[in-house]
Amino acid sequence: MNKDYPAEFIEARKEELLRQKRYVEDELKHIATCDLRGGVEGCKAKFPDFGDKEEDNATEVDLYENYTSLETNLQTLLKEVNNALAKIKQGTYGQCDNCKGLIPAKRLEAFPAAPLCLQCQSKREVK
Secondary structure (H helix, E strand, O other), X not given: OOOOOOHHHHHHHHXXXXXXXXXXXXXXXXXXXXXXXXXXXXXXXXXXXXXXXXXXXXXHHHHHHHHHHHHHHHHHHHHHHHHHHHHHHHOOOOEOXXXXXXXXXXXXXXXXXXXXXXXXXXXXXXX
């Protein structure tokens, strides 16, 4: 267990991460075809079928594009959640993936799957 945070803090983040994981997996099942047991790399956005009319086809393409974008974001979030849960098991939860410094508790309360401290996140966003 990570000694930088109280056990109650870690347990509360773990519960939130597990809730988030279930939610993201449910959302992915609605918009994509994937087997989540092997990770999210195999997910592919579903192509809706509303009919053969031209306006139906346009709606299908528009919705598919939205699904594809959403699927990418959900996959990223699910990877971050799974990584955070793995870090809890390893006792390294709260450690920045980049600088190995401590991620502030307030950041983890707001975003339990945060892989980076604010300083490293800011540097990444500037690139």
